[in-house]
Amino acid sequence: MFLKKLKSFSLTKALTTLLLTFLLIISFSTFTFAKELDSYNEGFKFGKEYKLQILQNLKEVKDKASKNNIDISTLNSDLDKVEKMYTEVLPEKLNWIKGLSESTGIPYRDLLIFNTFDKNLLGLQGECTTFIAHGKALKDGTGSMIMKNRDLGATSLCEVSLEQAATHANNELYQAAYIDIPEAEKTYKFVGDRTAGRWGYAMGINEHQVIVADNDAPSRDTLAFNTGLHDNDLIRLTLERAKTAREGVDIVGKLVEKYGVAWGGIMYEIGDPNELWVVEVTGYRWAAKKYTNAVSARSNQYQIEDDYDLSSKDLITFAEKQGWVQKGLSKINFRKTYGSTTLYPEDNDLSKRQAAEKLYSTEQRYQRAMELMKKSFGNITLETMMKGSRDHYDTYTLPSGKVVNTNQIPFYSLGDKNFANWENNEFIIDFPKDDKVSTNLYIRGLCSHDLGWGRTMSSAVLWARPNVPNELGLMLHSFSPPCGSIFVPFYVGIDKVHPDFQGPAAAALFQQIDTRTFAFYQDYHNIIRAKFDPYEKDMLSKIQNIEGKYMESRSKAVLNSFCYDECQAAVDLAKAVQEDITKAAVDKNDWTPRKVD
Template sequence: MKKFSILSIFFILSTVASFACTNFLFTKSTTTDGSTMITYAADAHVIYGELYHWPAADYPEGTMLDVIEWDTGKFLGRIPQVAHTYNVVGNMNEHQLAIGETTYGGRKELYHQDGAIIDYGSLIYITLQRAKSAREAIKTMANLVKEHGYYSSGESFSIADKDEVWIMELIGKGNEEKGAVWVARMIPDGYVSGHANQARITTFPQSGNTVATSDNIDDIFNKEVTTVYSSDVISFAKKMGFYPQNASDKDFSFSDSYAPVDFGGARFCELRVWAMFNKITDGMDQYFEYGKGDIKYDDKGYATNRMPLWVKPNKKVDPKDVMDLMRDHLENTELDMSKDVGAGPFGNPYRWRPMTWEVDGVKYCHERTTSTQQTGFSFVSQSRNWLPDEIGGIIWFGVDDTAFTCYFPMYTSATDVPYAFAEGNGDIMDFTNESAFWVFNQISNFGYTRYSYIHPEVKAKQDETERGFLEDIKTIDKNAKYQYDQGNKAGAVQYLTSYSKRQGNAMVDDWRRFYGYLFAKYMDGNIKTKVPNKKNPKVEQPGYSNEYYKSIIEQTGDKLKMKE
């Protein structure tokens, strides 16, 4: 079996504006309030964190839509516009449909398709403007790439509405054929899933009442159906030599055929999913060696010790829990990045790129954790089926590194977004202190310098602010629902729009002041504390840890030794 190295994928991802992202998926019965939730971190060193908005609109027959590649801004072509599009805020629309993604790349033979118009970013945002439910989204996505070709490499998509959560994995056919092959599976209620730049769907049901294919795509609207796939997903793999011609169809694995997992796919990608699973369920120790990159293969080249696609958690989560799951650095594992020499004297769990390097002919790597410095934006979507769509959908949105950001509640029926997060307010090379992205980057980059002192203060500020928002929305929901029940839907939407804009802008103002507090307190290596009724503050200079001083002595010998 021919394998495409995930390390090669990461080289590609580091040299263009593609993303290396993380998605976690939570079904209704896994959350404390019965909402569905998905997470997404858009991680790239050149992405600017801002909150996209497409207002609902009507179009005359014959209108064409320009398709612009999300990564690069390249014009790809035009497709027919639909008569009506839905309001979209970030990666969630007015009907509580949310979509996230992670790029897994896959077989390099399938990377490019001449004449293709739909890239993965356009696939998300066009679908959000056209679909009301997860099932309708899957049909829309399948039809878009079938009709207009697929421009990008392999992608995993998280798709959630107010009742269901799905994972869909898709890869183009290269220049062999137009379009893409794909598999979509509904996460069983009561289970959680995740994906992080490695395709995860392996074998899947291929017949029975719970299965539909692209040949009968409308069967997806039968609620018994929990697996849907392109009818040629196996035959195309055989044609391309990714799966043996004489092998049984029932043993076919999408991921192992189209995106075989290797060391990089496990260590840099699957390990992030493992870290989340490990925090919410039992028995994940058995998959730790796999997550570290020790993979076992069968005679087809299929990995035999992979993690399951979904697991049953041993506790329910609320939005705050999910936010914090996105802030992982492999703490309390043997790969904890705050514990080795690379963490420096202040336990910094970050490593600057490149992620892999070589010394004396031996290759080494840094860990790639869920929380990472290059995040442009991230979110936790929350879809709540007990509320009208105008009130039920919230996208908890943040910019920059998840460990240093703060999420605020953005209702997805809103007709406008906060200026601090709006498109056009600064960009990746134009600093403005009015932009949330730049405010939070100031905090995080200052925090990296003395992580063990500064991050605990950031964490306390996060907890206070985010828990405050969670309390706020109880009242906001109630007030909006009252207006809605009185027949004033427009008034309810305007109320939620005003709330979201006000809170988003106020939060950035608050955290801008917080940065000033941190900078004044920790500048120049000191820790300063105000003293009431005195001009000068108390100044502490705690220095380094004893372990770090010992490491200095080990490297310098007697060079720094003081003489009597």
């Protein structure tokens, strides 16, 4: 959740305020105008009055992009697709930018790039949310479960892939995103989610029921953009090499110490039928915490403090050399020491902006996730995780204790300007103390529909259990924001994945549903769920029977047939939903011709 600050900055410093207003370069995800305004004229007027400030901010963003080794010209290929979506959803914003371009002389496409890809250019962390639960926290009382919402650029497509076990030659190399490293002699079979066409993975489960996911986090100890292992490479390497969660921790730790992790900080959630760990990584260093009979969550900030169970050898000595902690400590607060703690920079220094970008988005998502997990402790099931993935901050507790019910309506179509609207230009550094303040709530739920940068493009519930054959390690997977999508089962024991899921075809189909219904949640949500909810209820009811059949026969054909059929049914339903959306749109705008006497 973001809040717009109106009074806490010095209002006498008009220039600073204006610079702060444009710190996001009027980000599409946080800024709009009422439809009744003449957007073009407003943009023209604003550009004419504040041209110098706009140019200065554009320069700062270009410089930051250059430091992040980002070639701005490569973004042009995606710009047309995004512009088309904005034309359909928020044409007044494009008109505003056209007016701004006309009065400032800044090319329209340049302004559009900086408004659309501001987070990419500034190198800010992605926004993923993860639930974890172990042992007695689950209804079954044993095992580990991870749910991850993977937030990516709105034009991204994901896929579900199956990697078979393999034996490799001594001189064979693993070709990671940025570097090559020696391949392991043996690699294990796994099924997981990845960005279409990418080598690494975002989450998955292997043949030993090791489950892995991850989240980004701001870090003070950051490697160069293309130095070290990509976070998706580390997930794949862990799935390929780990027989247990504890071994997965060791694999991540050793690889990080030797090669480092690219970009900024990463948090890896690693479980198996018996244990559940989180490894928080920064540069070449790491700290790990074991969770037993517990729940936790991760958004985009470190959570491990001085309660870690394992760490890299130089975790403390490196911090001492940087002057971050005093010498002689036996333990440190990992989060405070290595996390980026600078909030909103009053001097408008973009280099300090990283943590401010995440203050409300990440802290409130973490709090919300923990609230949902704690409420369900002892009763957590697949359904619990699926429901949590679809949370839009359904309820919000005000400082007085009053609970506001948002009825699972995302921020962009809430319509209640007391609690949510588009005019959220700024971040604030403190939580509100009163129910009514000079701010507007920006609902940023766990199920992300962010207009400017991206959305939840895939979700997975990973389940590792001690009392079943490893082949029954299960991943339930969904494309696009899960509130408008469907969870489909994938057992690690299957031999192949349905071709529409193995490639980007299924993802594109569900993305079309999301794009068509974007900003019209109230109009189409019930129509979508009318098809998808019965499927999920039926699918979950079949699982016990299917698993019983497999344990009796040990025939992979049972799993192959079940997963393939469920995938095909999901594709067919998605196409039917498209037809229902079209019919609803026609019916809504139809009328009966007048009778002429």
